[in-house]
Amino acid sequence: MKDDLHYMPIKIGEVELKNPFVVASGPTTKRVDQLELAEREGWAAASIKLTMIPDPYINYEPRYRWLKKEKLHTFTAEYRLEMEQGLRLVEAARRKCREIVIIANYSCVEPDLEGWQDAARRFEAAGAQMLELNFCCPNMSFNVDVLSQGKKEGRPSSGASMGDDENFVRLVTEKTREVTSLPVIVKITPEGGRIAEVSKAAYDAGATAVCSAGNRLGIPSIDVWNYKKPIYHLQGENTMGALSGPWIKPLALRDVFEIRRLVGPGPSIIGTGGVASWEDAVEMMMCGADSIGVCTQTMLSGFSFLEKWMKPLKEYMRKMGFQRAKDLRDLLLEEIKPATDLTIWAGYAQVDLTKCSSCGLCVEIGHCNAIVMTDDGAQVDSEGCQGCSTCIDICTKKAITMVETGQVIMRDDINICV
Numbered sequence: 001m002k003d004d005l006h007y008m009p010i011k012i013g014e015v016e017l018k019n020p021f022v023v024a025s026g027p028t029t030k031r032v033d034q035l036e037l038a039e040r041e042g043w044a045a046a047s048i049k050l051t052m053i054p055d056p057y058i059n060y061e062p063r064y065r066w067l068k069k070e071k072l073h074t075f076t077a078e079y080r081l082e083m084e085q086g087l088r089l090v091e092a093a094r095r096k097c098r099e100i101v102i103i104a105n106y107s108c109v110e111p112d113l114e115g116w117q118d119a120a121r122r123f124e125a126a127g128a129q130m131l132e133l134n135f136c137c138p139n140m141s142f143n144v145d146v147l148s149q150g151k152k153e154g155r156p157s158s159g160a161s162m163g164d165d166e167n168f169v170r171l172v173t174e175k176t177r178e179v180t181s182l183p184v185i186v187k188i189t190p191e192g193g194r195i196a197e198v199s200k201a202a203y204d205a206g207a208t209a210v211c212s213a214g215n216r217l218g219i220p221s222i223d224v225w226n227y228k229k230p231i232y233h234l235q236g237e238n239t240m241g242a243l244s245g246p247w248i249k250p251l252a253l254r255d256v257f258e259i260r261r262l263v264g265p266g267p268s269i270i271g272t273g274g275v276a277s278w279e280d281a282v283e284m285m286m287c288g289a290d291s292i293g294v295c296t297q298t299m300l301s302g303f304s305f306l307e308k309w310m311k312p313l314k315e316y317m318r319k320m321g322f323q324r325a326k327d328l329r330d331l332l333l334e335e336i337k338p339a340t341d342l343t344i345w346a347g348y349a350q351v352d353l354t355k356c357s358s359c360g361l362c363v364e365i366g367h368c369n370a371i372v373m374t375d376d377g378a379q380v381d382s383e384g385c386q387g388c389s390t391c392i393d394i395c396t397k398k399a400i401t402m403v404e405t406g407q408v409i410m411r412d413d414i415n416i417c418v
């Protein structure tokens with residue numbers, strides 16, 4: 001179904017995707033009807049729900065919360081696939097879907113690597129077009145590790161528990177490469193704080209792409225009046241949650257940026273985490289992603305929004321003079337400067353008194369004493385104003401703007417203790 005609107009091809013290794021949009025592994029990729037629908041709605045690829053090998057040792061009916069105000073999704077309990085279910089899903093998807101590229105996402109707890117290799121062979125035989133090694137899931141053994149102050153001998157280790165160990169990631173990737181000719185995606189975790197180094201190890205071992213997971217483990221809001229009761233419905237205890245959705249985007253952009261900076265322009269990156277609009281996707285590509293994984297947004301609103309993204313995305317590209325998705329890639333790599341290299345312009349805030357409502361919010365700003373309230377409204381002492389711009393964001397009437405005086409402030413001139 002190669003309609004023009006959804007056609008914006010990119011490549012992951014040798015595999016051409018008709019556009020950069022991949023349904024990231026999760027609850028919207030665990031049934032074949034979901035994959036068929038994603039295909040009908042123009043998605044280029046889908047990574048099926050995690051298959052655990054051996055069978056999942058933590059498996060529940062799902063418990064999710066979408067915290068609208070925080071733009072944060074969190075989940076605790078989740079259902080994973082057993083090997084046979086994963087294989088059947090891939091087989092059925094290949095029978096029923098014609099165009100969407102099917103990615104098998106799996107994680108293995110076997111320390112001897114046999115399980116990883118066996119899974120690669122079996123998913124290839126089932127018809128998977130790409131393999132995705134899951135070193136990212138933070139909500140199984142990693143959750144237990146964090147709450148038990150570390151990994152323990154004898155306890156199963158999967159997903160993010162292994163994702164900070166570049167030697168292990170390298171080894172599994174190499175061993176997988178030995179038994180398959182399929183492209184291998186390594187889905188990595190930011191939890192170990194070394195996402196770029198681990199990615200490099202994966203590429204060095206022959207990975208075709210890395211997928212940056214975005215997901216972090218955290219403690220979402222607590223009801224302080226009833227702190228023993230979790231915010232999740234139908235769940236007895238509080239626990240950590242795997243966080244995703246728009247809240248996570250700034251961190252996910254950084255993950256992609258760090259990987260791209262370290263590994264250079266060659267390797268493919270599937271940037272994932274918090275993408276909820278076509279603009280988010282553009283930002284992700286500008287930071288270094290070739291393609292874009294989306295999970296939470298598909299949970300909240302299905303697959304049909306892709307059409308609403310493609311139209312303005314194409315229009316944007318036309319206006320900006322970009323021909324191909326690839327033209328967006330890496331545009332921010334040289335733009336994001338170290339803190340030592342910033343140009344800071346001198347300037348001060350000014351208030352448009354015709355818009356000021358005299359609410360006094362700007363006067364309350366704790367780090368600033370340059371704003372006072374007069375009978376006419378808020379007034380800024382331009383000499384005392386440091387130009388931080390917090391007042392612009394606090395003002396509900398859009399009454400404050402910055403006046404740039406043109407002079408560059410050198411760091412030596414600033415005495416923050418005055």
Ligand SMILES: Cc1cc2nc3c(=O)[nH]c(=O)nc-3n(C[C@H](O)[C@H](O)[C@H](O)COP(=O)(O)O)c2cc1C
Pocket residue numbers: 024025026027048049050064073075078105134136137187212213214215243244245246248272273274275293294295296297
């Ligand atoms: C409920 C839920 C289940 C998920 N299950 C998986 C999974 O089985 N395998 C996997 O690699 N990632 C899984 N993820 C992670 C997503 O694929 C994605 O990397 C992450 O949520 C960040 O992207 P997003 O903000 O678009 O959701 C899951 C995410 C959520 C929210």
